[in-house]
Amino acid sequence: MKNFVKSWLSKRSIEFKVNLSILTCIFLCFLGLMYIVSKKSEPIIKDQIDTIAQKSIEMYATDFAHLITDAERIIITTKNTLTQISKDNTKTLNMVLSSALQTVYHSELTFTNGWVYVFPPEDVSRGKLYLATDTGDDDIIDFKTEKITNFYDRFPWFKQVPKEEIIYWSEPYQDVESGETVVTCLMPFKFLGQKEFTGLVALTVNVSEMQRNSLKGSSFYGNGRLLLISKSGLYVTHPDPNIALQMTIFQLSRRMNLPQLGIVGKNLAAGQSGQAEIPYSSVVDGPAIFFYAPIKNIKWGFCLVYAKDELLKPIRQFKWVLGLSLLLSVLLLFLFTERIGHHSVSQLNTLCNVAEKYGKGDFSENFDEMPTSSDINRLATAISEMRSDILEYVNKEREEASEKQKGESELEIARHIQKSALSNKYPKSEAFDIATMMIPAKQVAGDFYDFFFIDDNKFAVVIADVSGKGIPASLYMMKAITLIKNISRSKMSLDQVFDHVNKQLCEGNDACMFVTAFMAVIDLLTGKTKYVNAGHTPPLVANNGEKKFLDVETNIVLGVKEDATFVEEEIDLEPGAHLLLYTDGVTEAENIATKFYGNKRLMKVFDSAGTNAANNLSLVLKDIKKFVKNNPQSDDITMLDFVFKGYEPGTIIMPANVERLKDFLMYLKDDMGKQGLSKKAVFNMVMIAEEAFANIAQYAYSIKDNATVTIKTRKEDGMYYVKFTDNGRRYNPLKNKMPDITLDLKQREIGGWGVLLLKKLADSASYKWLNKQNVLELGVKVKK
Amino acid sequence: MVEANKNLRIEQKREGDKIVCKLSGWLDPNTSPELVNKLDLNGIKSLVIDMSGVEYVFSAGLRSILMLQKLLEFQGGNIKLTNVSDDIRGIFECTGLDSLLEPKA
Numbered sequence: 001m002k003n004f005v006k007s008w009l010s011k012r013s014i015e016f017k018v019n020l021s022i023l024t025c026i027f028l029c030f031l032g033l034m035y036i037v038s039k040k041s042e043p044i045i046k047d048q049i050d051t052i053a054q055k056s057i058e059m060y061a062t063d064f065a066h067l068i069t070d071a072e073r074i075i076i077t078t079k080n081t082l083t084q085i086s087k088d089n090t091k092t093l094n095m096v097l098s099s100a101l102q103t104v105y106h107s108e109l110t111f112t113n114g115w116v117y118v119f120p121p122e123d124v125s126r127g128k129l130y131l132a133t134d135t136g137d138d139d140i141i142d143f144k145t146e147k148i149t150n151f152y153d154r155f156p157w158f159k160q161v162p163k164e165e166i167i168y169w170s171e172p173y174q175d176v177e178s179g180e181t182v183v184t185c186l187m188p189f190k191f192l193g194q195k196e197f198t199g200l201v202a203l204t205v206n207v208s209e210m211q212r213n214s215l216k217g218s219s220f221y222g223n224g225r226l227l228l229i230s231k232s233g234l235y236v237t238h239p240d241p242n243i244a245l246q247m248t249i250f251q252l253s254r255r256m257n258l259p260q261l262g263i264v265g266k267n268l269a270a271g272q273s274g275q276a277e278i279p280y281s282s283v284v285d286g287p288a289i290f291f292y293a294p295i296k297n298i299k300w301g302f303c304l305v306y307a308k309d310e311l312l313k314p315i316r317q318f319k320w321v322l323g324l325s326l327l328l329s330v331l332l333l334f335l336f337t338e339r340i341g342h343h344s345v346s347q348l349n350t351l352c353n354v355a356e357k358y359g360k361g362d363f364s365e366n367f368d369e370m371p372t373s374s375d376i377n378r379l380a381t382a383i384s385e386m387r388s389d390i391l392e393y394v395n396k397e398r399e400e401a402s403e404k405q406k407g408e409s410e411l412e413i414a415r416h417i418q419k420s421a422l423s424n425k426y427p428k429s430e431a432f433d434i435a436t437m438m439i440p441a442k443q444v445a446g447d448f449y450d451f452f453f454i455d456d457n458k459f460a461v462v463i464a465d466v467s468g469k470g471i472p473a474s475l476y477m478m479k480a481i482t483l484i485k486n487i488s489r490s491k492m493s494l495d496q497v498f499d500h501v502n503k504q505l506c507e508g509n510d511a512c513m514f515v516t517a518f519m520a521v522i523d524l525l526t527g528k529t530k531y532v533n534a535g536h537t538p539p540l541v542a543n544n545g546e547k548k549f550l551d552v553e554t555n556i557v558l559g560v561k562e563d564a565t566f567v568e569e570e571i572d573l574e575p576g577a578h579l580l581l582y583t584d585g586v587t588e589a590e591n592i593a594t595k596f597y598g599n600k601r602l603m604k605v606f607d608s609a610g611t612n613a614a615n616n617l618s619l620v621l622k623d624i625k626k627f628v629k630n631n632p633q634s635d636d637i638t639m640l641d642f643v644f645k646g647y648e649p650g651t652i653i654m655p656a657n658v659e660r661l662k663d664f665l666m667y668l669k670d671d672m673g674k675q676g677l678s679k680k681a682v683f684n685m686v687m688i689a690e691e692a693f694a695n696i697a698q699y700a701y702s703i704k705d706n707a708t709v710t711i712k713t714r715k716e717d718g719m720y721y722v723k724f725t726d727n728g729r730r731y732n733p734l735k736n737k738m739p740d741i742t743l744d745l746k747q748r749e750i751g752g753w754g755v756l757l758l759k760k761l762a763d764s765a766s767y768k769w770l771n772k773q774n775v776l777e778l779g780v781k782v783k784k
Numbered sequence: 785m786v787e788a789n790k791n792l793r794i795e796q797k798r799e800g801d802k803i804v805c806k807l808s809g810w811l812d813p814n815t816s817p818e819l820v821n822k823l824d825l826n827g828i829k830s831l832v833i834d835m836s837g838v839e840y841v842f843s844a845g846l847r848s849i850l851m852l853q854k855l856l857e858f859q860g861g862n863i864k865l866t867n868v869s870d871d872i873r874g875i876f877e878c879t880g881l882d883s884l885l886e887p888k889a
Contacts, residue, residue: 687842690842745850745853
């Protein structure tokens with residue numbers, strides 16, 4: 001999935017990606033912002049609402065309390081007046097009552113009635129009631145006086161009234177006549193000169209009216225519904241008529257199983273304000289929040305009830321507004337960035353189209369009008385400059401190329417000639433190790449080296465340097481290399497070889513080219529080495545613990561003087577000796593200070609040379625490079641290292657060639673004759689040695705060039721052994737399948753006799769694969 | 785190569801459906817193919833090879849002789865080797881090819 005998105009994205013245009021990333025960023029920012037705002041704002045708004053609601057209810061309670069205070073003040077004033085008159089002064093009594101009610105008229109209270117009850121101290125239930133009732137018409141009060149026989153029937157709650165000079169508020173009740181909810185506030189008093197309470201002064205006020213009046217000055221948040229709860233927890237007002245004046249908050253709490261309601265009731269009774277969340281309220285028909293506050297002096301309480309949903313409505317509205325504005329902003333931004341992106345990219349696209357044409361080699365188009373955007377303008381300027389640079393360069397190149405091409409192809413040909421002329425197959429032999437190295441200079445010179453067998457045990461090494469450079473030098477080199485190789489095979493002495501080569505190189509040498517050359521022929525069996533020189537730098541030789549430049553007769557170079565003569569010289573190489581042949585490209589390698597590498601340095605590095613020819617050459621090369629450093633190479637560097645190892649006694653080396661079979665067998669017969677083997681033993685050994693040699697020549701070598709087999713003979717403990725060692729393919733002739741000799745002639749296969757003969761005629765035969773060489777040893781008993 | 789080939793001399797005499805052939809030298813990998821090439825066995829029922837001048841018969845030689853035998857067999861003829869030295873007889877015996885030899889006198 002991740003990969004899919006990746007690959008999908010990689011295929012979109014920059015424009016798309018830029019727009020996508022900007023929009024994503026902005027969207028995420030907004031989303032984050034919205035999250036924070038909605039998370040943080042909700043409690044703030046809720047707090048705000050709570051505070052407003054709480055304040056409303058408290059204010060309302062306070063206003064109501066003021067009305068209560070007004071009513072109480074009227075009662076107290078009236079009582080104070082009554083305590084100053086005598087019991088029987090009924091005239092005054094009516095007047096006092098009337099003036100009290102007049103005060104009510106001027107307050108915000110609405111009274112239903114006001115009365116004074118006078119009773120004998122011994123029997124409260126029998127007395128005289130002075131009743132003043134509101135007629136409904138302005139300022140007209142209806143006075144009535146009646147004898148009461150059972151006061152408690154009329155005012156059952158009176159039983160609870162303490163016999164103290166304090167104001168007592170009855171529980172609210174419904175007025176029989178008006179049907180309004182009323183509450184009576186009364187106070188016991190003593191007439192002048194009396195010791196016991198013999199009177200009551202009371203005022204019945206309209207609660208609903210009080211509630212309405214207290215609402216006038218205050219307002220509360222939203223559609224709150226107001227509940228008035230009396231001291232005992234009775235609902236004074238409630239939308240449900242079955243609850244209003246019928247049921248207390250505690251009863252409802254129990255019935256509805258809403259303990260939260262009970263707590264509200266208790267807190268109100270204790271005079272505390274607060275708020276509560278109620279899971280269900282019949283007032284709002286759902287979850288509700290109650291804000292409540294006590295009405296201090298009468299221990300009543302108010303509840304402001306909100307539907308929870310309604311209270312949170314503004315928060316939801318706020319969230320909606322926020323979300324919509326987010327969407328709108330993103331939409332606007334999208335349009336905006338899309339336009340900007342499209343504009344920038346269209347400029348880029350123009351650049352792309354032009355650059356694409358340039359890439360295809362069409363430089364005809366240039367910018368008609370430079371892009372306005374500063375960075376794109378820079379790019380366009382760069383491309384435009386590039387165009388003119390390329391055009392200039394291409395024209396210059398075109399001119400140069402045609403000239404250069406000529407020269408280069410010539411160089412290639414010369415290099416090819418030189419490379420193909422050089423031997424690159426190193427003969428494998430235990431008698432010596434050879435390595436060559438040629439690092440051509442930039443311009444092809446005519447250096448060459450060569451190595452080849454002159455006969456079985458004579459190995460020739462040649463190094464030469466043709467004057468001049470290029471194709472002519474290469475062709476002259478070819479001629480020289482071919483002459484030297486061919487003429488040396490005639491088995492003439494080396495001075496004669498060079499004499500012949502010289503004469504033929506002189507022929508038709510109009511260009512006056514010449515060759516310096518050194519050649520040595522090493523007898524691998526004896527180490528006797530013959531050499532001849534034609535004006536070449538003398539090779540380095542390490543022999544017998546001595547290192548020196550070989551003493552050579554310089555002689556004249558080849559190809560110049562037809563009657564020149566050469567001198568063959570000789571040195572005996574001991575096993576471990578080695579020869580380093582090189583051209584002047586080595587000693588005359590130049591560093592930046594135009595100093596030559598020189599003989600001294602070459603001699604010094606030659607000190608650390610070992611028996612591995614290839615290592616020796618890389619050692620020298622490393623030293624040259626260290627000296628020359630970065631200076632360009634001016635001449636070919638050509639080297640040949642020959643390490644002579646020699647043979648153990650009784651060893652011969654034969655080319656692994658079946659044509660040489662008879663030579664080998666004749667040598668073997670001769671050797672066995674000298675060792676005094678019986679005629680039968682000689683016959684058997686010839687038979688099996690032929691088999692071994694033919695096998696090696698035919699099977700072990702796939703490349704016949706320069707392949708050799710080393711043959712070592714020895715006589716030991718009445719046995720004569722011939723050991724064949726070769727570097728060919730791994731091949732064990734003793735493992736060959738034997739033909740079934742019991743079969744009838746007709747069924748016989750034609751081949752496979754060799755292994756049979758080996759097994760039947762040899763007295764011992766062993767094969768080993770040792771150091772990547774096949775080692776086969778055959779033995780016969782000397783006397784047979 | 786030239787020298788090596790001179791290593792085997794072949795003299796042959798044809799009498800009707802019989803060839804009498806005298807060999808001298810070595811029958812080795814270089815010379816043996818020549819033996820097969822030089823003898824025209826067309827219509828020949830009997831080939832007698834005089835081996836008196838043969839010094840060595842190597843495996844390549846055995847192979848050539850066996851090949852001649854197969855060719856003759858096809859024509860209903862056969863091959864006989866005469867005047868075989870003891871050494872070479874030993875070779876034929878140990879390879880189980882002695883039935884080609886003229887019985888020892």
